[in-house]
Amino acid sequence: MKKSLFGVLLVLLSFTLLFGCTSGTDESEDTWSDLEERGTIIVGFDDTFVPMGFKDGSGEIIGFDVDLAKEAISRLGLEAQFQPIDWNLKETELNSKNIDLIWNGYTITDERKEKVNFTKPYLDNRQVIVVLSGSDIDAKADLEGSIVAAQNASSALAAIQAEGAGETFDGGEPILFDTYNDAFMDLEAGRVHAVVADEILARYYIAERGEEKYKVLEEDFGDEEYGVGVRKSDATLLEKLNDALDEMKSDGSAEAISEKWFGENIIK
Template identity: 40%
Template sequence: MKKLVLLMVSALLVAFAATAFAADGSWNRVKSAGKLVIGLDDAFPPMGYRDASGKLIGFDIDAAEEVGKRLGIKIEWQPTAWDGVIHSLNSKKFDAIWNGMTITDERAKQVAFTKPYIMDGQIAVVKFSEKRFKKIADLKNVKIGAQKGSSALNAVKKLPTAPAELKEYEDNPKALLDLEAGRIDVVVIDNVTGRDFIAKRPGQFKVVPGFISKEPFGVAFRKEDKELREKVQKTLDKMVKDGSLAKISRKWFAEDITNPKKW
């Protein structure tokens, strides 16, 4: 009998702990306020930036607004300095960071991320008419362009074969101009940045299938806000399943880069 009582008590304690874990109050707090406040750097195209009129636009803006619509809450954007964005989140200046934030081990010690919603990283961009390169491994004996001081330079070192020539540029537009003119064969560039350029100049450039390096983007929450994170995650999962996130992706990148099966 004593063993049975102990087992029942243990089961009740486990159930209570699980309930306390799930109901941390974070979702009810946001729901009661009627809004989800999101921190971002508002100068990061195409994820989140301002148009000529000063209006916030971008992939993350559209995706978050759709999540808010489905959850029945408003999205309030809070521009903030990026170098202190995690501190600001944990100081409760906003509820989440949604701004093309790369998931890293170091950041994961400080915040709780959703699953990746976009796989960023370094990619190879070539002319639209290029037929030699079907995959990253085909980039042999080529002239490559990359921005000075960027992650692209490290990515070039990860290629299976060293380039015949590596040219460094002050910015990506200048590298792409040389690519268009045929002075180089490939531009190694950040995925979302490269696809933004491609979307704005259809028929000029394309991406060689595959990533040279991978850097997943996630939405960040305070570690204690498990319920809120789960609510947003489930909504994002539904948007992937019903194709609405893919639709937003095609608007900003001219193709769907939100499907995990393609990563």
């Protein structure tokens, strides 16, 4: 009886291990053949992150990264499909296969490298401090005791935390917003004293809203690079995407997209 029971348990254990291993393999497989069969690559992005990827007045998805992604993905023989996501859950969305890429002013950091692979960097960026033009804040030291805003789960927040600066802010930490649009609205309303944001976003926002309203401090929270986030298992997609971006830099198409959105070539 004991031998019979032991045999049953062994069979059950074998099935558990078999299906457990199969599940793990599915999660770690290269999906290139599936993407080819589907014909599309789903790009996850924050649809309020101007000028990289956002919705215009008619609801159309536009932006620098949108144009760059469309061109690069078309060179893979596929079509780009853009999916707005909760930026707090971007890596979860990618690794759950709800999206295939994170492409939207996505800063390369060591912490993020633990969760995703990155393409070669294609843009430089820095985390700047924006205040209203009449503000008494002229340097990073002046942020002490001030209400400082940043986007939740952003590289701006990570940069602030890396320096330990948040502890000196009013409340002992930055005020977090789901979107930078909300953060800048609170800055204009006087509910926050400063916003820490990607320079590319901040400069575009300021140009749109009126440069006379704001000032960008000379000091910042560090330099960064943008890359495209790819699942660690998708080595084929990563290689093909890097090749496409290299081609676009060589033939001038990446420069043309940069000129369209920034009036100059800022491609790395």
